Amino acid sequence: MDLFACAGCGTELTAPVARVALPVHTHFGGWEELHPPLMDPGTYAVEPRPTGPPWRLWEEVGEDEAACQGVYARVHRVSFGARNRIVVAPGDSRAMTLILDKCEGYCRGVDGRDGPNLACEGCGRAVATRMDDCGMWQAVWLEPDAVVRRPSGLPAVPPPDWDDLARPDHRAPLFELDGSWSRRWEAALGVALAHLVAVTGDRPVILPAGPVAELFGPAVDRCLPAGPDTRSVGLAGPGVPAPRPRPDVLLVPRHPLTGDPWRPSGDEAPVVPLDSGVWAHFVHPGETSPTPATGVLPPGVLRDDYTFVPCPWYPLTPHRYAFTLTLAGLPAIRDPRLSRRREAYG
Structure with missing residues (x-):
């Protein structure tokens, strides 16, 4: 301590x-x-990274000086605060x-x-x-x-380690108490989408079936183009080996202490890091319903420890600035394949 x-x-x-x-x-x-x-x-x-004031407008800074601050695409202003x-x-x-x-x-x-x-x-x-x-x-x-x-x-x-991801309290709840999507999930989706655009070169992707496709699919469909030359995406991490054959891109957790993305041993292929609490929700969902899938609760059993939160009526939407600012902070944004994205920063 x-x-x-x-x-x-x-x-x-x-x-x-x-x-x-x-x-x-x-x-x-x-x-x-x-x-x-x-x-x-x-x-x-x-x-x-540099954060906070002083701030300088992009027009004053220019591309090269902004890159020294970790910004690789045009933004309104660049932080020159302390690292x-x-x-x-x-x-x-x-x-x-x-x-x-x-x-x-x-x-x-x-x-x-x-x-x-x-x-x-x-x-x-x-x-x-x-x-x-x-x-x-x-x-x-x-x-x-x-x-x-x-x-x-x-x-x-003991410092936090990969084992912590299996703890029930490590999972990030999907919803706020008012029934809207979790702000943490919205930000995590925006950050993950930025990395996905970068590692795939803005190509179409196929998400793994199940919760990942259900929760991330609508945003991915809106963000990435459709068509040929798709890239496959899979889920992997500690205790969850990469599928075989290995997908083109793996969704993996960030380490709870260092923030570094998990990687299979000896694997240098592309990965997209996820908020470890979001990744844990996909891999260790735990109990998801306060009632049995069939039948009823046993006689005499009363449950009052669940908060019934209404589900949002709209799909999970990425935080706008989490997506744009994360992408602007990735050197890959300079790749010619991402010219469509770079032009959007205008």
Whole structure:
């Protein structure tokens, strides 16, 4: 377990936290909605890409400088913020106070548009940014040059590994409590679609029959062209060997600690990484119905532990910016085969 302290005065700024992979949906929420915390209590993650202000317009930056920032297709603006910012749940932050003249937001909270808005209570140094406006997952982002990581003194906990994907609580629920599709699933689908476009060269695909085709099929049909020269897609991961013969593309989970995609041993063929909680839903669905498939519950058995959430009437739709911004961040977007996609960025 680690904790983060102010690099200036040593004040402890977080509770003890353990590192996990950066969630796939980190930067993609539902507009005009208040969201829960991004991170689970007692965890932190690191964003290796530049994020946050200062921002510069594409016209000022140009293609080559944008590529140095990890952006390979035209976007409205490019972040020149710090790399390796650390994100924790707001409840795990300590000894920080808001900088009131830097608390701008859209309508329901603060969005970090003016840079760090939290100061260390010990020395007043700006050390972090609280973000909780509509469309944003609640989070505290620590600035990498303003904090230091220290051992917490608590016993080390086993780092998350592939085995965690089989735990029931690792599966990402499909629906929100209001009956709409999960925002996490919408973001995960957008990210996966971007990778699928990149690795297939924007060619038609055939998804594996079953839940993958049922949930992802409508979005894939709208996003990718129909016709010949199709690419086959299969599901694989820890405990789920790749089908034989191997499909052209494998849908695989991201590691819960590193975020790296799973690969079969010695296999360098294309893979599309999925949010590990979404992948776990496909592979370890668990109990799916509160009633038996046939017959009735035994006499005297009462079940009150299920929340009956209405299902959406419309297909699962990818988060628009999760798709476009992920694709813009993949070097493959420069491939001539993806000229149709590149022109869409205009």
